[in-house]
Amino acid sequence: MTSILDFIIWSPSPEMFTIPGIGREVRWYGLLFAMGFIVAQQVMYWIFKKENKNPKDVDQLTMYLVIAVVVGARLGHCLFYNPSYYLGNPIEIFKIWEGGLASHGGAIGMFIALYLYARKYGVTYLWILDRVAIVTVLVGAFIRFGNFMNSEIIGLPTGSDSGIVFARGVEDMFLKGDERLEDVSFEKGGKAVSDSAGLVPIQIVLEYKRGIELDPVTSQSFFERSIPNALARQTSISKHIYYQSGMEMPYELYKSGGVQYAKIDVLGIPRHPGQLYESLACIFMFLILAHVWYHHRTQLKEGFLFGFFMTMLWSERFIVEFFKENQEAWEADIPLNMGQWLSIPLFLWGVTFMVKYWGFEEKKA
Incomplete structure (x- = not known):
């Protein structure tokens, strides 16, 4: 006999509401994606103020990241998962409203954008990597919850x-x-x-x-x-x-x-809510990173927090992939899926940073 706690039937509409007058639908995913960046921006204002940086620079940082993450995530999906189709139909790459974003591509776009930002605004690359790491997982929590509202990226x-x-x-x-x-x-x-x-x-x-x-x-x-x-x-x-x-x-x-x-x-057929697993993991990682930064930011070597972030994030992604469906059918023919293969070098990159920048050093507040 089943009970109310055994399983959940999930069937929300992807549309949150329709804007009166113009009939334009506002979708949960788009709203949560935007909310993730808005909340992250507010956290970055707080971080910049705590570290005596100009809070106005956060607006430029947000613009850099939004463009880089969206473009990188879209290109990553097209080139990592179905390159033959998109290279043969390049106009399809621009149809971002039809779905298809890869977090690994978004990460690459983010690294490039932060390098350009650091050069222009007079901060070290490692310093901005450490701070953005804190809010990146927060954005990820909103995005994965948006996937859950869309009933996409389902689990096994x-x-x-x-x-x-x-x-x-x-x-x-x-x-x-x-x-x-x-x-x-x-x-x-x-x-x-x-x-x-x-x-x-x-x-x-x-x-x-x-x-x-x-x-x-x-x-x-x-x-x-x-x-x-x-x-x-x-x-x-x-x-x-x-x-x-x-x-x-x-x-x-x-x-x-x-x-x-x-x-x-x-x-x-009950399935794993892989989207919720990742969303909750991102919230947990945000709390850890924020705690470490708040209590040890004047002692930590630049680069360590970024390495810690990378190690946690891609470890979580590698593990959760075991509970999620493959995005493309051909992934069933390889030992690990594409998400896991792409997570390995990023995880190793994080470990390298942690080892290289391990330890504390006295710094001015």
Whole structure:
């Protein structure tokens, strides 16, 4: 028997709200991405004031980083994960609104931007690397939570009754495929059963627009054949709803308050919330880095904090990749996925910095 704590059915809309008058949708991901930089900017104001630097320089630093991270992350995704496609279709590289950002590419862009900033504003490269490291993980926490709101970068199946059933794709399939529908929701439990671990019973509740009535006889083919076939043939759906050819998919038609409803019993596939793992890890790393900087900034050698940041960040990324789906199918044919291979040299870079700049030295406040 399942309990409310066993798994979560996750199906929020990627759109947060629509701007009145112009009909422009504001998406969770874009808002959280921007919020990450805004919060990080406020933290950097505080850091600059504490270290007797000009807070106005933070505005220029933010501009450098926003441009570099977005461009670097986009180019990184295009060149690391699917270079043949994007080199053959270069115009597609500019379609950033369609998704596709790689944190490794963003990191490379950040290093270049900070080098240029340090040269122009009279600080050492190591000094600015140490300070930006503190807020970088904070931005990462916001971005990964945005991925969670988008139901993207999903984790692997947990193989148990615990985890997240990402149901947004199922909801979109019904709403876009049947204009008679008013809403789609989900409930735990139902008649669908399985002897296999990692499958949980859920119910898809279809609410039809007022005035729509379904005839049980004429609807039988739709619910017993069309819907099971649609769930099975779409990869984006079969990752989250389990179905095998010939498998029974019970359903029920009923009315409530004069509105027609249909309830379909299916099996959901709980998955690891890899996005939340990374978001929480980033918050934890921010607290550690901020604590070390606040209490030891006048003694730490320049470069050590950056090395510590790199070591933690790419260790976390390497480990969490074991719980996430590969971004491209070809990654299944290599021992480690692309994210892990790219994390190794960055981790070693961090270790090198920690070893080289290990220890304390007296400095003026």
